Amino acid sequence: MHIKTAPMGWNSWNTFMSEINEKLILESADAMVEKGYRDAGYEYIVIDDCWSMKERDENGRLVPNPEKFPHGMKYVADYIHSKGLKFGMYSCAGILTCAGYPSSYGHEFIDAATFAEWGVDFLKYDFCYFPKNADGKQAYLTMSNALRTCGRDILFSACNWGCGESWNWMASVGAHMYRSTGDIYNAFESMKKIALSQIPHFNCSGPGCFNDIDMLTVGMYDKGALHRGDSPVQTDADYKTQFALWCMLSAPLMMGGDIRNTNDFCHELLTNRELISINQDPDARQPYDFSDLVDSRALCLFKVLSNNEFALGLFNLADKEATAKFFPTCVGFPNYSGAKLLMKDVFTGEEVTVKDYFMKTLPSHDCVVYKVKAVF
Numbered sequence: 010m011h012i013k014t015a016p017m018g019w020n021s022w023n024t025f026m027s028e029i030n031e032k033l034i035l036e037s038a039d040a041m042v043e044k045g046y047r048d049a050g051y052e053y054i055v056i057d058d059c060w061s062m063k064e065r066d067e068n069g070r071l072v073p074n075p076e077k078f079p080h081g082m083k084y085v086a087d088y089i090h091s092k093g094l095k096f097g098m099y100s101c102a103g104i105l106t107c108a109g110y111p112s113s114y115g116h117e118f119i120d121a122a123t124f125a126e127w128g129v130d131f132l133k134y135d136f137c138y139f140p141k142n143a144d145g146k147q148a149y150l151t152m153s154n155a156l157r158t159c160g161r162d163i164l165f166s167a168c169n170w171g172c173g174e175s176w177n178w179m180a181s182v183g184a185h186m187y188r189s190t191g192d193i194y195n196a197f198e199s200m201k202k203i204a205l206s207q208i209p210h211f212n213c214s215g216p217g218c219f220n221d222i223d224m225l226t227v228g229m230y231d232k233g234a235l236h237r238g239d240s241p242v243q244t245d246a247d248y249k250t251q252f253a254l255w256c257m258l259s260a261p262l263m264m265g266g267d268i269r270n271t272n273d274f275c276h277e278l279l280t281n282r283e284l285i286s287i288n289q290d291p292d293a294r295q296p297y298d299f300s301d302l303v304d305s306r307a308l309c310l311f312k313v314l315s316n317n318e319f320a321l322g323l324f325n326l327a328d329k330e331a332t333a334k335f336f337p338t339c340v341g342f343p344n345y346s347g348a349k350l351l352m353k354d355v356f357t358g359e360e361v362t363v364k365d366y367f368m369k370t371l372p373s374h375d376c377v378v379y380k381v382k383a384v385f
């Protein structure tokens with residue numbers, strides 16, 4: 010199977026962790042459709058860890074917990090498919106999953122066959138309890154092969170948190186996306202650290218295999234267990250900046266909030282068509298980071314799009330107000346080119362034409378993103 014653009018969907022972990030059940034998953038599938046997420050491009054409903062019994066059955070197969078999933082997984086898959094969506098599940102390369110459930114080490118082929126039977130379209134594959142003397146690359150290649158030969162198209166979402174600089178080899182073992190960092194927390198500093206650590210590695214991300222910088226925390230506010238006691242609850246500006254960054258990087262967009270109850274601000278953000286079109290640009294190019302060329306504290310990213318247009322993102326990741334500066338000459342439009350840049354704000358639709366320079370004062374943690382066309 011070929012993945013042309015970064016996968017988009019929803020994952021149960023960030024908000025619900027072990028508190029998952031059939032009702033939640035079916036309601037989230039309903040919300041995907043009713044709240045317009047499916048039409049905006051979101052496709053996968055993914056059940057993360059804690060869905061199974063603690064033991065395999067007598068045939069060595071994984072068993073869904075009947076209290077959480079009384080009708081089994083095929084029923085859940087059929088429901089999700091009936092909504093025009095795809096179904097994702099979770100296992101792990103080690104002996105146990107991160108939450109201590111049976112995992113796929115030594116069971117890769119039987120588990121892939123089981124997932125295929127249930128109608129699974131996506132497998133997130135974690136890295137906890139991995140035997141010390143075993144080879145991680147081999148383990149991911151083995152599950153990749155099991156999925157590729159199970160008779161069903163199943164997207165392989167590898168999740169080894171970047172161990173062994175996995176951005177350099179996860180594509181080679183057949184993953185379609187790979188988590189490149191440890192877990193995100195519902196805190197601005199966590200989001201910032203993760204994004205900044207990976208910007209240089211997005212040259213290894215694109216059609217076929219995407220760098221996954223973890224599920225979005227957008228809309229979680231104080232819900233879910235991803236919160237660190239001492240960090241402030243994220244604000245609307247924090248979420249805007251996270252979503253805009255993930256879009257500028259063409260990273261997978263896996264929503265992690267309770268999509269049945271997202272507030273208006275986050276709903277509008279998560280379904281922003283202009284930002285999603287930047288994320289889903291068929292070239293999925295790494296943005297050009299020109300922050301060092303301008304005298305400002307902002308992160309300045311310029312993304313070449315496939316239709317000869319561009320996207321510009323100016324991000325204030327600092328804790329106080331900053332003025333971002335933008336000179337077209339820093340992004341390959343020197344004065345002598347004669348170009349004027351028509352810039353459309355993807356949040357407000359406002360247009361501005363820039364010839365020599367542009368300045369924008371950004372509140373702490375806020376950002377601006379423009380779609381850019383050059384005219385002469």
Ligand code: GLA
Pocket residue numbers: 022057058106107108135168191192
């Ligand atoms: C790891 C992963 C998370 C989540 C949990 C589940 O920490 O990185 O994304 O899947 O395991 O236990």
